[in-house]
Amino acid sequence: MMADKTKRPDIVDLLVPLRRYARSLTRDTLRADDLVHDTLVRALESQATLRPNTNLRTWMMTVLHNVFIDDQRRKRVEARHADVLVQMSEEVAPPAQEGQVRLAQIREAFLTLPEEQRAALHLVTLEGMAYADAAAVLGIPIGTLMSRLGRGRAALRAFEEGERAGKAAEPRGGPERPHLRLVSRDGHSPGDGPPAYENRAFGTQ
Template structure:
């Protein structure tokens, strides 16, 4: 029993990263991870030690996130006045940060199914088989979602400056 709890504790940083990428809000991500850990500990008897524990935890987290999205769709949105227009400014002298901010905005625009697949594989480093199991889809479907997501990101983030051609 202690081994399972230790393994769950080892997964917390990865769960926090994934939750933050899904929610785009630190507090919501922390709440999501806490709910995930509470459910995993409460239901640890349901985990079958056939494979790694990490994909099972990601599956719990993703299901909780999707349930939360469904509940939010049913409730009217509440926006605090002090939250309006709080997008952080990026200094022009930091091209790496500009590119990173541009990529983050592009990732937010991806359809949820593509974003979830890309985050699990590219950010969290899950194998295709593990990510497919987390999402409950075939590996081929996962690969096509990742391919479409990468194509959209390339399209959205490529330089919109003038195209230069070589003149002979």
């Protein structure tokens, strides 16, 4: 009984990282809340299998991930609603307007990553988990985790470079306007004959 009393506050303390991870996986606030609820239910049902020296955080993240996978398998045949972009953390202070737009773009790029890359990046980057613990949560070797992290980071870097290239290519002040000048029809000075309009931009007269 004493062991249960010492574990319960720890589980409560893990609600914030559990909810963050759930939102990262589901990309939907309501589904994330349901996932955390189902995770707590399964954890309570399985607490007898929890060994005294087990890392509770890693164990709870593993339970949540397994509940999510089971839910995906059950709903694979159902039509899914459009993904809802949500903030991954509400504790971040609101940045300046331009920075806020940029943050939203990066978040959107993150949410378009494949699920396996998104999960790996979330556990290691946002939750600060060690590679071994993150690999244990996902049930994969550390080498596979490193590969997923590398592909995910490469995709985000490509997004960043594409955004910078797009901004650099944008014309300033709008599209270039055609330049007109007066020339004579025989190519001499305008005073030698009736003027004609030459459009330098299009090469026509």
